[in-house]
Amino acid sequence: MLAKKMETALVHQVYEEMYSFYLYLAMAEYGVGEGMPGLHHWMRNQALEELSHAIKFMNYIAEKGGKAELKALQSPPKSWKSAKSVFEEALKHEQHITDCINKLVDLAISLKDHSTVNFLNWFVAEQVEEEASAQGVIDMIKLTGNAPGGMFMVDRELAARPAAPHPLMPATTV
Numbered sequence: 001m002l003a004k005k006m007e008t009a010l011v012h013q014v015y016e017e018m019y020s021f022y023l024y025l026a027m028a029e030y031g032v033g034e035g036m037p038g039l040h041h042w043m044r045n046q047a048l049e050e051l052s053h054a055i056k057f058m059n060y061i062a063e064k065g066g067k068a069e070l071k072a073l074q075s076p077p078k079s080w081k082s083a084k085s086v087f088e089e090a091l092k093h094e095q096h097i098t099d100c101i102n103k104l105v106d107l108a109i110s111l112k113d114h115s116t117v118n119f120l121n122w123f124v125a126e127q128v129e130e131e132a133s134a135q136g137v138i139d140m141i142k143l144t145g146n147a148p149g150g151m152f153m154v155d156r157e158l159a160a161r162p163a164a165p166h167p168l169m170p171a172t173t174v
């Protein structure tokens with residue numbers, strides 16, 4: 001059983017993960033508009049990962065006897081000035097998510113909720129990867145983006161991202 005404060009904070013994280021899903025879907029649409037199929041593919045797969053994160057939180061809340069009441073999502077931005085600014089915003093967003101996860105861990109520790117600390121540790125590790133992958137694309141754009149055909153090469157790299165696992169697969173844990 002979760003403390004009410006912990007349950008409310010975890011349910012809010014479902015919102016954060018769903019907004020991440022929505023934000024990355026919007027960024028994928030930027031790729032369609034700019035003729036960058038690789039960026040579209042990369043962001044669609046990132047969005048699917050975020051959906052799987054939301055489901056992971058929902059499953060855990062359910063396992064602990066709680067209920068994730070879903071809130072309305074805020075609209076994501078519609079446009080960016082460049083592919084680089086898309087990934088800079090993605091990195092900023094991931095830093096915000098890292099902060100959210102750290103605050104959840106702090107709360108779970110203060111409540112001596114060991115199972116929630118254990119659950120959240122997966123996300124602590126995941127955030128290192130999430131920030132590094134957005135930073136990696138920014139670095140690649142800085143290195144090659146201004147060269148002739150540079151963005152074409154970047155887009156080809158983005159297209160090589162492996163497909164995300166089915167986002168509803170974690171549902172097997174309930």
Ligand code: OFO
Nearest residue numbers: 017020053097130
């Ligand atoms: Fe991007 O890691 Fe979840 O939100």
